[in-house]
Amino acid sequence: MGRWEPNARGRLVQAAMELYGERGYEQTTVAEIANRAGLTERTFFRHFADKREVLFWGGGALQELLVSSVGEAPESTAPIDAVAAAFEAAAAQLQERREHSRQRQAIIVANAELRERELIKLESFASALTDALRLRGVADMAASLAAEAGIAVFKIAFVRWLATGQPDFPQLIRESFDELKAVAAGK
Amino acid sequence: MGRWEPNARGRLVQAAMELYGERGYEQTTVAEIANRAGLTERTFFRHFADKREVLFWGGGALQELLVSSVGEAPESTAPIDAVAAAFEAAAAQLQERREHSRQRQAIIVANAELRERELIKLESFASALTDALRLRGVADMAASLAAEAGIAVFKIAFVRWLATGQPDFPQLIRESFDELKAVAAGK
DNA sequence: TCGACTGATGTCAGTTGCTGTCATCACAGT
DNA sequence: ACTGTGATGACAGCAACTGACATCAGTCGA
Numbered sequence: 001m002g003r004w005e006p007n008a009r010g011r012l013v014q015a016a017m018e019l020y021g022e023r024g025y026e027q028t029t030v031a032e033i034a035n036r037a038g039l040t041e042r043t044f045f046r047h048f049a050d051k052r053e054v055l056f057w058g059g060g061a062l063q064e065l066l067v068s069s070v071g072e073a074p075e076s077t078a079p080i081d082a083v084a085a086a087f088e089a090a091a092a093q094l095q096e097r098r099e100h101s102r103q104r105q106a107i108i109v110a111n112a113e114l115r116e117r118e119l120i121k122l123e124s125f126a127s128a129l130t131d132a133l134r135l136r137g138v139a140d141m142a143a144s145l146a147a148e149a150g151i152a153v154f155k156i157a158f159v160r161w162l163a164t165g166q167p168d169f170p171q172l173i174r175e176s177f178d179e180l181k182a183v184a185a186g187k
Numbered sequence: 188m189g190r191w192e193p194n195a196r197g198r199l200v201q202a203a204m205e206l207y208g209e210r211g212y213e214q215t216t217v218a219e220i221a222n223r224a225g226l227t228e229r230t231f232f233r234h235f236a237d238k239r240e241v242l243f244w245g246g247g248a249l250q251e252l253l254v255s256s257v258g259e260a261p262e263s264t265a266p267i268d269a270v271a272a273a274f275e276a277a278a279a280q281l282q283e284r285r286e287h288s289r290q291r292q293a294i295i296v297a298n299a300e301l302r303e304r305e306l307i308k309l310e311s312f313a314s315a316l317t318d319a320l321r322l323r324g325v326a327d328m329a330a331s332l333a334a335e336a337g338i339a340v341f342k343i344a345f346v347r348w349l350a351t352g353q354p355d356f357p358q359l360i361r362e363s364f365d366e367l368k369a370v371a372a373g374k
Numbered sequence: 375t376c377g378a379c380t381g382a383t384g385t386c387a388g389t390t391g392c393t394g395t396c397a398t399c400a401c402a403g404t
Numbered sequence: 405a406c407t408g409t410g411a412t413g414a415c416a417g418c419a420a421c422t423g424a425c426a427t428c429a430g431t432c433g434a
Contacts, residue, residue: 003430004429030419040383040385041420041421042385045421051419079370116303116306119307120302120306123306141347142366144343148339148342148343149371179329184371184372185368186265187265190412191411195412216389216391218390227414232392236392237391237392
């Protein structure tokens, strides 16, 4: 056995989710999180850049999935459809942990600082998607627009997925992209 | 003459812009801003909720312009076109202070916390636009999509306006909405 | 086997953003 | 002259975050 209990980072995430859920983000101190995880405040900040980041650890995997999905789309696929396919894949992934997503989102929407952090994470997704599209030869402007529009669709569909009882998130994504196309066409 | 110099809020904004520009956002303390404005730190926080907000004061006017523009569009106008018209009006407004916009944006892009704050302000615009569209009888989903897609176009066009030397921001907005339509159509 | 090294953690002091509370005092209205 | 009122100052205090140094189980090469 090691000198310390294993998976310190995971314990911190777990403790933070619990405490943020129980008494809210602002009413929780970092010292309390660390304490519940059997660690010190200083150690918390060695694992996470700040008090918010603990809720967003793991977002990198989703970003990689989005990028690789765009890269794997057939060459003839239009940029917006490549982006749509990427978000369908992401939706399938999220769907496997719906309850976790729901709890996490409830915490985030209850606090402005956390919403800010979520928005910049989504912006990072948009930036990564833009790069992935450029690699396919898509022009800068079209790549940015497809990526940002995709994020817009995802944001809306995600909220809808959690709000309604609809189980099939990927299908909801498909329908939402279709609706974007209708809206953009001036319908 | 009053007991205090007038326009304390304006002096704080001015001092903050100067200091953030000179030595960066993080390297500037609130005490320094207040000091340059001839006030105390405590007074700074009576005028602004936090150290970031001082850069975003006045955003409410732009939001009102967006909302009223959507409200004034002809009834037959499609949601996406009402949104486009609103951003054209906003662009015309911003164009009158291009140099100020440029300096402010340079400060914001240089710091992640400030980018977060900007994103949540834009999200607030999206929410207001969504409400304005619903008032016109647009369905929830279409309203959200048109608003969020509009924000996406604006974000991209704004950066482009400042990056290129292009003087006509409203026209750039029009072209960008046209390109969104092309992208959404799968071109 | 031993000693040097590593890496995750603890300890502690310090800065800064931000808040609550109370005092001050020119000005306005009566 | 009397009494608010509102913007400000003064001060104490909490919590987020950082830098510097200590600790010590495990590891690895001599």
